[in-house]
Amino acid sequence: MGRFDAIADKIKKKTYKNQYELDIDINSIIIDTHEGHFQFAAGVIQIFQWILPDSLVTISSDGKAIPQVYTYSDVYNKVPNASPVVEIEGETVFNYLRNYTSRTNALGLVDPHADYNAMNLNPAYQFGISGASTGLSYYFNSFQSTYVYNGKSLKGRFANGTNFEWEYVAGSSANLTASGWLSGDSIYSRKIVNRQALSGRTDIDDEDVVPVPEEELPSLQNLVRGRGVTINTRATTSLTKVPFDSYPSSPDTKQDSFGFGGTVSGYILKDASIGVLSLPSFANGKDAPGPTFSDAVADFISKAKSANVKKIVIDLSGNGGGSVFQGYDTFRQFFPTVAPTLAFRTRSSDLTNTYGSFLTSVSTDSGRVFSQNYILAIAKTFGNVASLNSAFTTKTDGSRWSSWKDFYGPNDVYGDKYTNLGYYNLSSTLIASDLGQYVTGYGSSSTPKQPFDAKDIILLHDGHCASTCTIFSELMKVDGGVKSVAVGGIPQNGPMQGVSGTRGSNLQKLDLYSAITENIVEAAASFSNRDTFLKTTGLSTSAIQSLPKTLAEAPWTMTGGVNALDEIRLSSPNDPRQFVYEASNCRIFYTGDMVRDVTQLWIAAGKYANGDTSVCVPGSQDAPGSGRNKTVTDYPGFSHDEVWDKANSTAVPSVSGGGDQEDSSSSAGSAVRVGLAGVLGLAVAATVLL
Numbered sequence: 001m002g003r004f005d006a007i008a009d010k011i012k013k014k015t016y017k018n019q020y021e022l023d024i025d026i027n028s029i030i031i032d033t034h035e036g037h038f039q040f041a042a043g044v045i046q047i048f049q050w051i052l053p054d055s056l057v058t059i060s061s062d063g064k065a066i067p068q069v070y071t072y073s074d075v076y077n078k079v080p081n082a083s084p085v086v087e088i089e090g091e092t093v094f095n096y097l098r099n100y101t102s103r104t105n106a107l108g109l110v111d112p113h114a115d116y117n118a119m120n121l122n123p124a125y126q127f128g129i130s131g132a133s134t135g136l137s138y139y140f141n142s143f144q145s146t147y148v149y150n151g152k153s154l155k156g157r158f159a160n161g162t163n164f165e166w167e168y169v170a171g172s173s174a175n176l177t178a179s180g181w182l183s184g185d186s187i188y189s190r191k192i193v194n195r196q197a198l199s200g201r202t203d204i205d206d207e208d209v210v211p212v213p214e215e216e217l218p219s220l221q222n223l224v225r226g227r228g229v230t231i232n233t234r235a236t237t238s239l240t241k242v243p244f245d246s247y248p249s250s251p252d253t254k255q256d257s258f259g260f261g262g263t264v265s266g267y268i269l270k271d272a273s274i275g276v277l278s279l280p281s282f283a284n285g286k287d288a289p290g291p292t293f294s295d296a297v298a299d300f301i302s303k304a305k306s307a308n309v310k311k312i313v314i315d316l317s318g319n320g321g322g323s324v325f326q327g328y329d330t331f332r333q334f335f336p337t338v339a340p341t342l343a344f345r346t347r348s349s350d351l352t353n354t355y356g357s358f359l360t361s362v363s364t365d366s367g368r369v370f371s372q373n374y375i376l377a378i379a380k381t382f383g384n385v386a387s388l389n390s391a392f393t394t395k396t397d398g399s400r401w402s403s404w405k406d407f408y409g410p411n412d413v414y415g416d417k418y419t420n421l422g423y424y425n426l427s428s429t430l431i432a433s434d435l436g437q438y439v440t441g442y443g444s445s446s447t448p449k450q451p452f453d454a455k456d457i458i459l460l461h462d463g464h465c466a467s468t469c470t471i472f473s474e475l476m477k478v479d480g481g482v483k484s485v486a487v488g489g490i491p492q493n494g495p496m497q498g499v500s501g502t503r504g505s506n507l508q509k510l511d512l513y514s515a516i517t518e519n520i521v522e523a524a525a526s527f528s529n530r531d532t533f534l535k536t537t538g539l540s541t542s543a544i545q546s547l548p549k550t551l552a553e554a555p556w557t558m559t560g561g562v563n564a565l566d567e568i569r570l571s572s573p574n575d576p577r578q579f580v581y582e583a584s585n586c587r588i589f590y591t592g593d594m595v596r597d598v599t600q601l602w603i604a605a606g607k608y609a610n611g612d613t614s615v616c617v618p619g620s621q622d623a624p625g626s627g628r629n630k631t632v633t634d635y636p637g638f639s640h641d642e643v644w645d646k647a648n649s650t651a652v653p654s655v656s657g658g659g660d661q662e663d664s665s666s667s668a669g670s671a672v673r674v675g676l677a678g679v680l681g682l683a684v685a686a687t688v689l690l
Contacts, residue, residue, distance in 0.1 A: 003029050019043050019192060024148065028103070035578070036108025036320070036466050036502035037563035042556050043192055045147050047181065050168040052154060055121040055144040056085065058491060060589035063604070063615065067491040067589050069093050071164075072121045075592050076245075083158035093156070094490070094647040097143075104148040107320075107464070107501070110578065112643040113489030114463025114500035119143040120488065123244035123598070125318025125464050128280030131242075131263040132322070134287050145171075194557050238262070242278070246598045252303055253277075255296035261288030266300030268307045269599060274606040275304030276599075278315045279330070282322030282468040290436035293326055297333050301451045311609040312457045313602050314476075317487070320501060321467025325435040328426060331475040332440035334457065336447045338479050340426070342471060343396055343573075344505050344565040346387035348410030348417040354547065355516050356388045357538040358523075360404035363391035369536045370523075382516065383430040386422065387506060387564040392430050393422045396570065404538070413574050421568055454481035458609040459498070460602070461486050461584060466501020470567065473499050474577065478569060481628055485605045486584035486620075487594075492646040495583035495623030503577040504563030511559070514550040521547065572631040580625060581635040586613065587620035 007025050016022045023043035030040055057075050060067040068084035075082065088096040101115045109115050118125075121141050130139040153167045174181065181187045189195070239259030241249055253266030263283070267276040277300050284290045304312060328340060346352060362370050362378045370378075379391075386393050390407035394400055401407045401422075410417035424431065432438045438445040457476070461484055465473055476482040486498030524544055527533040534540060551558065566576035586608050594601040607615050625632040636642050 019188070020045065020149075027148075031102065031105060034108055034110050035504070035563060037504045037507040037561060038108065039507075039562075040558065040560035042558035042560075044187060047172060047174060047187065047191065049140070049145045049147055049171045049173070050149055051140060051145045051171050052143070052166045052168060054166055055141060057120050057595050058116070058488065058590060059592050059595060061591070063589055063591050066493070068159075069491075072595075075595050078592075078596070083160040083162070085156055086159045087157040089155055094644070098644045098647075100143070100150075104146045104150075105142050107142065108466070109463060109500045110503070111463055111497040111500035112640045113486075113496040115640075116490045116647075117463045117488045121595075122318055122462065122464070123242065123246055124278070124280045124315065124462070125320075127242050127244065127259075128263055128318040128320060131239075131259045132261060132281045132283035132285075132288075134261055134285075192556060194552070194554055197553055197555055241265075246596055248599060253296055253300040255288060256292040257288045261285050262292060262296070263288075264293055264296035264300075266296070266303065267599070267602075268303060268309060269602065269606075270307065272603050272606055273308075273310040274313055274602060275300065275307065275309040275311070276313045276315055276602045277304075279469075280316075280318045282319065282326045282330075282472070284323050284326055284436075290323060290326055290329070290434075293323075294329050294333070294437065294440070297330055301333060305451055310456065311606045312452050313460055313605045313609065314457065315460045315602065315605075316465050316469055316473065317460060317462040318464045319466070319469040320464060321469050321507075323435065324424075324468050324471060324506065325426075325431050325439055327468040327472035328424070328475070329435065329437075329439045331472055331480065332442075333448075334452065334476070335450060335454075335480045336441045337450065340423075340475050341396075341479055341570055342474050342505075343421040343423060343568040343570055344386060345418045345421050345568055346565055348408060348419055350543070350546070351548070352388065352419075353404075353408060354520070354539060354543045355513070356390065356404045356408060358520050359385065359389040359516065360391050360407075361537045362523075363389055365536065369532060374523075378519070379430065380433075382512075383428075384434055385508065385512065385564075386424060387508065388516070390422070392425055392428050394425050396421050396423055398423070418566075421570075421573060456609065457482045458605050459484035460605045461498025461500075462488055463496070463498060463500040465499045467504065467507060470499050470501060470503045470577065471505055474503075474567060474569070478629060483585040483609075484626075485608050486587045487601060487605075488590050489587065490643060490647045492643075493617050494587075494619040494646075495626070496587045496620065497582055497625075498584040499582060502563060503567050504565060505567045506563065506565035507561050508564040509559065509561040511551055513548075514552070517547045517550050520544060569629070569631065571629050575631055575633060579633065581632040582625035583620070583623035585622055585626045586616040588615050589617060 007022070010016055010025070011022070020043075023045040026040065026043075027045055030038060055072040056069055057072045058067045058069050059075060069086075070082055070084055073079075085093050087093060091099070097116065097119050101119065105115055105118055107115075107118055109118065119142060121144065126139045126141060150168065153165050155163065155165045157163050176182060180190050237260055238254075238257055241247055241251060242265060243259065248267055251265040252268045253264070255262030255264035258265070261284075263279070263281045265278045267278070269276065277297065282293075284293050331340065332338075359378060359382050362375055363383060365375055367375065382389055383392050390401040390404050393407070407419055407422060409419045411420065426439045426442045429443070432443055441447040457480075459473055459476060459482055461473070463486065473484065477484065484498050486496040489496045520539070521544065524530065524533050524539075530541075563578075566578065568576060572580075588604050588608075591600070594604070604615050613621060624630075624635045
């Protein structure tokens with residue numbers, strides 16, 4: 001808490017010159033947790049993005065040589081004798097990217113290799129976000145676009161001595177005009193402060209500002225022209241393919257509303273006898289509900305079986321999660337008779353006990369005290385909040401909890417208190433309602449035959465795999481016996497954790513906790529006999545009085561979330577998966593061909609599935625934590641410093657044919673390579689229509 005105390009001290013001393021400086025300090029704490037479910041957004045930091053006209057990729061010349069950093073445009077356009085990037089803003093490229101991730105990368109990744117991959121252009125990650133959305137036309141990677149201001153331009157140097165400069169262009173995914181965010185004062189009054197909570201303030205002024213006409217703003221299409229990208233103009237309701245040239249033009253399987261909520265696609269690579277299921281997201285929603293996701297997976301499995309492919313590659317590149325139960329259903333489609341054994345638990349606290357006692361007692365009341373309509377409303381809204389409602393979860397032996405206290409514990413683990421371990425009740429009608437269908441093999445759904453042997457399936461990760469993706473990967477590994485391949489990472493030999501996003505199994509937003517508080521307060525006030533309410537819910541007057549304020553009462557507008565459930569492997573019941581080292585079975589380097597044609601990446605993963613270990617980076621095979629049921633809690637890979645330090649030994653050719661990336665100053669001229677933004681004459685103050 002010392003860093004929060006330091007922020008409070010700076011506020012008292014009026015050290016901050018503006019809101020942005022305060023937001024940066026708060027954001028740095030969020031980044032340093034490396035926990036993707038730990039989220040907080042307030043102030044101005046996420047209103048604007050600063051966008052570069054190009055990005056970086058890190059590729060090996062032959063899949064064996066230590067990779068070098070190149071501009072994406074050089075690799076995509078196959079520029080002859082393209083020179084690696086060796087320096088950015090006066091620092092070695094690796095030192096710059098290392099510092100950059102610590103300042104800007106809020107993805108919550110646990111492995112430095114994953115942090116590094118996030119700095120490189122990644123079509124799967126970008127489509128996993130934009131394709132799952134019904135509003136985003138495009139999504140930039142974490143280096144090409146940032147919420148943290150880094151100056152008007154980015155300057156760097158190539159190994160051949162030439163320089164480049166890319167101008168940043170400001171943009172916003174928000175409709176600034178419709179939001180009324182047209183000046184510092186209007187942003188403060190409409191975005192930062194909670195107008196409802198501060199309705200009596202007289203110093204909140206809405207200033208009238210004339211917006212810039214849209215026709216004068218640079219377009220998103222101009223920013224990505226010549227980069228192998230097709231912008232989703234939202235003129236249709238489904239795309240024909242993933243909108244990057246590196247993806248095949250004709251998927252054999254495609255989810256409904258593809259690119260408009262749907263992201264599942266499948267490919268049969270006949271010459272290689274490989275079937276590829278691309279899952280860049282587990283998200284579902286109104287425009288692409290759960291059944292369309294499940295149907296696409298089933299369609300792919302059917303077509304792969306009909307084609308008699310030898311191996312299946314499940315590409316989870318860029319997958320940041322989505323619906324928890326979509327992950328369970330996808331696992332069951334590949335292993336329909338295998339019962340999932342991944343457990344969960346939550347931290348025990350007075351507030352957890354208050355919330356859980358209330359929700360569970362209402363959900364199990366059967367109309368004795370609460371009305372049936374209220375019970376149904378609570379069940380529909382909070383029934384699947386497994387951390388706070390034991391009415392719809394089970395013990396690890398499948399039996400039901402007798403009460404909230406039966407689940408709550410608490411148990412002492414490493415000096416903290418936690419609940420007992422639990423499972424989701426996958427036969428629950430609430431889960432079926434949430435997913436839009438029963439999980440395969442549960443309830444009224446049928447149980448198909450297992451389509452492929454575990455040895456014929458390989459998982460492909462790039463480090464982004466988070467939340468539901470980690471649940472699916474854990475089930476496939478431990479319960480299914482499937483191996484995995486990781487791709488990319490910091491240029492060095494050795495292992496990599498492919499599953500490096502948050503391994504917490506449930507994100508809960510602050511507004512959910514706020515809503516529970518409101519329900520408790522309102523329900524308590526509605527009872528004429530308060531003792532009846534307290535006895536039924538197991539609450540006390542002091543517990544109700546100790547509830548936190550709701551978001552509506554906060555002086556600032558804010559959103560956020562926390563990880564509500566640990567992922568727990570039964571063989572290691574005290575160790576959350578978030579805090580163990582879990583290398584993939586094999587690691588491969590990206591090549592230029594893979595960047596231009598993703599099928600080359602899939603073929604490489606398929607080779608490993610076929611037993612060809614020559615594709616693996618030296619020192620990466622069967623590394624610590626890669627075993628089916630191994631738990632490693634002490635490994636050097638945990639150290640970001642130790643892993644990053646090795647990147648600086650990467651050798652690159654100089655003009656004279658020797659030297660390394662720290663000593664490649666032989667100059668071939670002082671030409672300044674200005675990016676597309678410079679050609680278009682875009683000023684940093686411009687706003688891009690995203």
